[in-house]
Amino acid sequence: MIDIYLAKSYKAIIIVLMAFLLLGGIGLSIQSWRVDHCQAEYQLLDAKFKTQVAESQALTEKAKVEAATKEKQWSEQQLKAEQNHNVKIKQVMADATRAQSTADRLSKQLDTAKSRVSTAPRETIIKYVNTSSDILQECIAEYRTLEEAADGHAVDVGRLSEGWPE
Template identity: 70%
Template sequence: MNLYLIWKYKYWIAIAVLSFICFGQLAYTNHLGGELIKAEANHKTELANSQALTEKAKAETAVKEKQWSEQLLKAEQNYNVKIKQVMADATRAQSAANSLSKQLDTAKSRLSTAPRETIIKYVNTSSDILQECVAEYRTMAEAADGHAIDIGRLSEGWPK
C-alpha cells in the first residue's frame, strides 16, 4: 500500500523533494552571501587600517628626516664656526711665531757684536731650531684641530 501511494503521488513527492533541495540551496547561497559581505567589510576595515598606518609611518618618517636634517645643518654650522676659530688660532700662532722670530733676530744681531763666537753660533742655531719647531707645532695643531672638528661634526650629524 505504501508503494502504491508513493507511486500515485510520485510527481508531488518529486516536486516536494526538489523544492526542499531548491530552498536548501537558496538558504546556503544566502549564507554564503552574508559571509562574503562580512569578508568585504573586514577587507575594507583592514585596508583602512593599513592606509592609516602607512600615513602615520610617512608622517613619522618625515618628522625624523626633518630632525636629522636640522641636526646635520646644526653640525655643519658648528663645523664652520670651529673651522673659523681654528683659522683664527692659526693666524694668531703665526703672528706670535713671527713676533718671536723678530725678537730672536734682534737678539741675534745684538749678540753678534759680542766677542764670543760660540754664543753667536748658539743663538743662530737656537733661533733656527725654534722657528722650525714653531712652524711644525702650528702645522700639527691645525691638523689636530681639524681632525677634532671633523669628529665633532660627524658625531653631531649622525642620526641617533
C-alpha cells in the same frame, strides 16, 4: 475498469508530482539558504578585507610620517653639525692667524736679537742662548702634543669611517 485504473494512475501521478514539487521546494529552500549564507560570509570577508586595507594604509601613512620626521631630525642635526663645524673652522682660522702673527713678532725679535749678539756682553749672550734653548724645547713639546692629537684624530676618523653603515 480503464477509468478506475486511470483514476488510480492519476492519483499516483499527482502524488508523484506533489512529492516532486515538495522535494523541489525543499531543495530550492536549501539552495536559497546556502546562497544567503555565502552572501553573508562574503560580506563578512569583504568587511574584514576593507578593514585590513584601511589598517594597512594607516600603517603606511604612519610610517611615512615617522620617516619624514626622522629625515627632518637628521637634516636639522646635519645642519646644526655643519653650523658648528663652520664656527670651529672660523675659530681655527682665527687661532692660526693669531699664531702666525705671534710667530712673525717672534721672528722679528729674533732677528733684532741676532743683530745685537755681536755687541752684547757675555752674560746677555748666555741668557739669550738659554732662553732660545727653552723656547726650542717648548716648541718641540707643543709639536709632540699636536702630533699626538693629529694621530688620535686620524684613528678616530678611520674608526668612524669603518663603522659607518653603507
